[in-house]
Amino acid sequence: STVTSTFNGKKGADGNYLVTLIPGDGIGPEIAESVKKIFAAAKRAQPYLGGVEGIESVERESGKEGVAAHSRDEKAPISWEEVDVTPILKDGKTVIPDRAIESVKKNTVALKGPLATPIGKGHVSLNLTLRRTFSLFANVRPCVSIQGFKTPYDNVNTVLIRENTEGEYSGIEHEIVDGVVQSIKLITYEASERVARYAFHYASENGRNKVTAVHKANIMKMSDGMFLTACRAVAKDYPNIAYDEDLLDRVCLRIAQDPSPYADRVMVMPNLYGDILSDLSAGLIGGLGLTPSGNIGKDASIFEAVHGSAPDIEGKGLANPTALLLSSLMMLRHMGLNEFADKIEKAALTTIAEGKAITRDLGGKAGTKEYTDAILAKLAKL
């Protein structure tokens, strides 16, 4: 398959997939702890032996993983390999420690908490370094309204896939003469093609039957035009997925008026448009505290919460782990472990919807621990 990003990791001797965990800075370790607890408690759905439905689902699972699912105690088959990515100096350059890189390379999947980017010390952003190191070419951002957390928009269910390596982020700029700057937006067929291919792949894997390319090719005829050419070519390989195109301005207008029509599709777009539209979508569901994301790469895929390290509440046990948890569910689905993802998702979302043990950023009074415990209690009953 040309989808280089398809997960094909192997289970270890303990029957688990090894996944790199980068807890990150600030509130990172606290929210990572919460995710670990929840994973440890998430068990495979009990096979319902009395009916066809249950048996079918057991077979499907076992087919996928090559392990028969008899035990009702089988835990989410994940073992964590925790690494630290605090940058070190090597030959005068800041780099990520080799051990962290090796771990992600070997496991090909990682879950990552927020990283504080040190300002003004000549550091390249760590996020950027990770992106470059593992050719993380596509950024996936689903935004789904969270029941129990009211915003002016209540029917959001969007998926946006952003080209992550070039475009306006090429970093090629120069001052031609004093006061005149040229910034180059670089669009290549290759990068456009691979992100388009991932968008179609994601759509077909996730039950969405339409891909919309978002562009501004009326103005940037050649660059965005090439992006569209690549999308159209890939669309031919996916006859079961409808394909259309829409202008960036029209999408901004329509999504901010009423996001519900976008629930049927995956949107794919060049870097800057994706950056802006994905934050817009996050705004619709109440901000970055609840939005997960995945960085899909050629050599590895890294799933992460979109929010920052929130140093103001670090160590106080107040952080909301939902965004990281939702990111970890994207990771499970990326690995084909949908059943576990669905279950944890249900436990978390009903906990939020009930509103009895939610964190302060959602208007509740609970700390990280109470919220996590509430999810664990729900999981035990599922």
Place this chain on the structure above:
Amino acid sequence: RLPSKFGGKYTVTLVPGDGIGKEVADSVKEIFESLKVPVQWEQYDVSGETTGGDELFQQAMESLKRNKVGLKGILYTPIDQTGHNSWNVAMRQTLDIYASVVVCKSLPGFPTRHKDVDFAIIRENTEGEYSGLEHQSFPGVVESLKVSTRAKAERIARFAFDFAIKNDRKKVTCVHKANIMKLGDGLFLNTCKRVAEEEYGHTGIKFDSMIVDNTAMQLVSRPQQFDVMVMPNLYGNIVSNIGAALVGGPGVVPGCNFGREYALFEPGCRHVGKDIMGANKANPSAMILSSTMMLRHLGLESQANVIAAAVYDVIQEGKVRTADMRGSSSTSDFTKAVLDKVM
């Protein structure tokens, strides 16, 4: 510079544009006629859809250069590479109408998801990503140039502050992506900062800045925080569409473009509206309100106020509303309702 009157009338270039342009321009024409507004139109039915429109487009440009003032709808731009470049952009660049002004304000009587929205978008209209400079340096590799100049950043920053002073607004927010485009957007941001401090520091108008992706998020969650916003071209396109969505859509938000010599008035969020073209469904408010901004520019203050007030009254009463405002009235019904108010 103000255009001059001949025979007691101002001559104004009118380019209705594609899509719903004709219908909403007709609405303006009808209202002006009934009120005996001293404006004489020089109308050019340019279309970006048909081939061979170039000549008529050039004539329209000549007319604009003569008259210095115009009212326009939106011209269609083909997205394929063989098609012509945007004439909308060409007009703004040729006439150097560098400042686009779009005001997004909640309409009394028409509640939307967000209350009390009231901000102005001042958008650089002539450079940035809209430079049109692109080339394929190698098969499969395209470079698109975004051009940022200090001179243009300076004049748009001054325009924004002058606008704030004139309209009694308190804060100017520069929207940018200088963390990524360090030189290009950096130049824009730093120039705005310098103009704010050195030239407008004494005015008491506050200055701050916000990264464009965060701006998009803030707009849909807490739009009340914005007052005057100043930004490069592409971000203006995005922000004006989000802004319009917050207050009622492309049918209600007016806009205009100013330069040193010329002024061109057009609906604020620039959509052709092909899907409802010819159906007598379009909301003419954005076009009518744009035309009242034009009347103010011509010094025809009282007629401008009468017409604008009538539009807002009809909207507030809510009896006659077009489909985009959840109503079922036609373009002509709406026009008639406005006329009933002003006559």
